[in-house]
Amino acid sequence: MKFRRSLSTAALFVLLAAPFTTAQNxxxxxxxxxxxxxxxxxxxxxxxxxxxxxxxxxxxxxxxDCTAPSACYARDLDAQTARASVLLDAAVAHSKPGEKPALVLDIDETSLSNMEQMEREDYGYIVPDFNAWVLSGKAPAIPGTLRLFNHAQSLGVTVFFITGRPESQRAATIANLNSAGYHGWKSLSMQPATSNAVTAAVTTTATYKSAERGKIVAAGYRIVINVGDQLSDLDGEPHADYSIKLPNPFYYLP
Ligand SMILES: [Mg+2]
Structure with missing residues (x-):
């Protein structure tokens, strides 16, 4: 029997009459x-x-919304992009003559924010709706990343975008990058379409992004900073001199 006879009648009344107290969450x-x-x-x-x-x-x-007692997405983004900017300064200051320094940026939740659409979907990731949002080209820049991007440009650092977005979204993505304020970047790598399900299954994001970073290095660049919101943006060889993970508790991409 679940009833605890050791509880006094008064204590039991208090427990049953009181509403549940609220936890911090x-x-x-x-x-x-x-x-x-x-x-x-x-x-x-x-x-x-x-x-x-x-x-x-x-x-x-x-x-x-930064209404939590001690956590704020915008503040955490700013902290990481400011850290990247400081590291970029140091890397450029110590670069050797003739080196071609590069900054690699992911796009979604790194360079562009999809927060408006994520909240519209109640964090559900409804694929047709999300794709329509991407094609609308309305995603705003993440402010700290745009500052980092402009700072890199002022230092003569070449900027490359590597995204998991498919090639079918290239035109919309370029238009969105331009409207958000990203101008003068070198190239945009996008996931190629594949009709081979086996190839698609074994080509992870990290594998694809590593291969694209390898092409940048093969072209003579030294990747000083790599910024992404997923660990799969940063894993694998070649590593950048510094890998900067931005916060993203909203979704996970292996
Ligand atoms: Mg991303």
Whole structure:
């Protein structure tokens, strides 16, 4: 029997009458929920995986809107892009004569922000809707990355974009980069279309992006900074002198 006879009648009344207290994430405090289940012989908790998706979405919005108690997406983006800018200065200052320094940038959630569409989709990633958003070319620049981009240009550092977006989105992507303020970049690498399902399955993002960085190095450039919001943007050879991971708790790309 679940009822704990050791609980006094008064304590039990308080437990059952009080609403669940709220945890920091906006949901019910797990400890008070468990205490209620322990005290109340008519109340049964299921076995369920955590965390709760609805609560995670609340936390994502708070992070994106900078209304969380101690976390702010824009501030974290600025911190990482400012760090990249300092490292870029140092790398250029110590470069050897004749070297061709390069900055490599990912696009989505690195150079351009899809936050407007992500919130519209309630973080659901609805493929047709998201593709329509990409083709609209309305994504704004991530401010810190645009500052880094312009700083690199002023230092004579060549900028390359490497994105997981498919070739079919090239025209829209170029138009969006231009409208967002990215001018004077060297090249844009996009995922080639493939009809071979086996090839597609084994060609991971990291493999594809590594190969594209290899082409840049083969062309005589030294990649001093590589910036991306996914670890798969940064993994694999050749490494940049410095790899800068931007925050992105909104989606994961292996
Ligand atoms: Mg990205």
């Amino acid at each position: 906006g949901g019910p405090d797990p400890a008070t929920v468990q205490a209620r289940a322990t005290a109340d012989s008519t109340f049964y908790l299921p076995s369920e995986p955590t965390p709760n998706l609805g609560l995670l979405k609340i936390r994502l919005r708070e992070y994106a």
